[in-house]
Amino acid sequence: MTQTLLKDMRAKAPLVHCITNYVAMNIAANVVLAAGASPAMVHAPEEMEAFTPLSGAVTVNIGTLSAQWLESMRVAVRVANAHGIPWVLDxxxxxxxxxxxxxxxxxxGMRPAILRGNASEIMTLAGEAGAGKGADSGDAVADAEGAAKALAREYGCVVAVTGPEDFVTDGARMARVAGGSALMPQVTALGCSQTALMGAYAAVGPAFDAALSALAHFKVAGTQAAARAEGPGSFQVHFLDALASVEPSQLEAAIMEVALS
Structure with a gap:
């Protein structure tokens, strides 16, 4: 399914409405473009009613939150839900x-199709204790798997926990995705840009497969970029190139395990 979704995403180049933070706007737009979709960084509350229905998916990232942006998020999500447009929460x-x-x-509570976060974010969102420091996780992905399944079941969404080895679940199905590079956390907002890429995949396929495909796409591109990079700066350049050149057949290799819980 991941191979099919990458082909479909590149063929359809869906418009992804990215309400994200100031730090992530540039890299998120470049990631979505490199992967094969079309990003739009529209965030004024006055434009949400008109623009959101034009989108294939909406992504919401609260990194640099303000009252005005929160209002934009709420309106965009309400409109997306009314039109059956999938949306992703970070x-x-x-x-x-x-x-x-x-x-x-x-x-x-407005029911995203996909919830994406690091282990600390997912654990604390489920009411558990976490060791996060700002946007950085202080917990292992494995420690957040129970919280991820609980959130997926409670809110009827797919939950993706990202880290050195990613975990994704819809409360019943589970998968783990391996690969990537230790350089990835050294490029600011790369995780935020993954949320935008999940939106691109969600615009063309089911939420579980969309999350899994985006995770695998990132891991494969990260592995390829690391082989050519000399540090974080050159990694970012090679990563964008790799996102564009990843072949659909390569995604399955990053998926380590799929099992029923």
Whole structure:
């Protein structure tokens, strides 16, 4: 299925409405373009009603949250739900303030198709203790698997926990994705850009397969880029090139395990 989705995504080049943070806008747009889709970084509340229905998917990232952007997110999500448009939630560092925590909980209650976060974000969103520091995870992906399954079942969504080895579940199915590079966390907002890529895949296929395909695409491209990079700067350039050149047949190799829980 991952091979088919990559072919479909590149053939259809869906418009992805990315409501993301200031830090991530450039890299997220470049990632979506390199992978084969079309990004739009529209975030004014006044444009949500008109623009959202034009999109194949919406992605919501709360990295540099403000009251105005939160209103844009809520309107875009409401419109997306009304039109059957899938959307992806990235609750960046939602635990660092009451404002951010409430925003993440409210958005989660609006039922995203995919919830993507690091282990600390997923654990604390499920009410567990976490060791996150800002946007960085202080917990292992394996420690967040129970929380991911619980959130998936409660909110009827796919949950993707990203890290050195990714984990994705819809509450019943599970998969792990391996690969990538230790250089990836050294490129700012690369994780945020993965959320945007999940939107591109969600626009052309089911949420579980979309999340899995985006994770595998990132891992394969990261592995290829690391083989040519001399450090974080050159890695970013090679990573964008790799996203564009990854073949559909290569994605399955990154998927380590799929099992029923």
């Amino acid at each position: 609750p960046v560092a939602h635990f660092i303030s009451g404002f951010r925590k409430q925003a993440a909980q409210d958005l989660l």
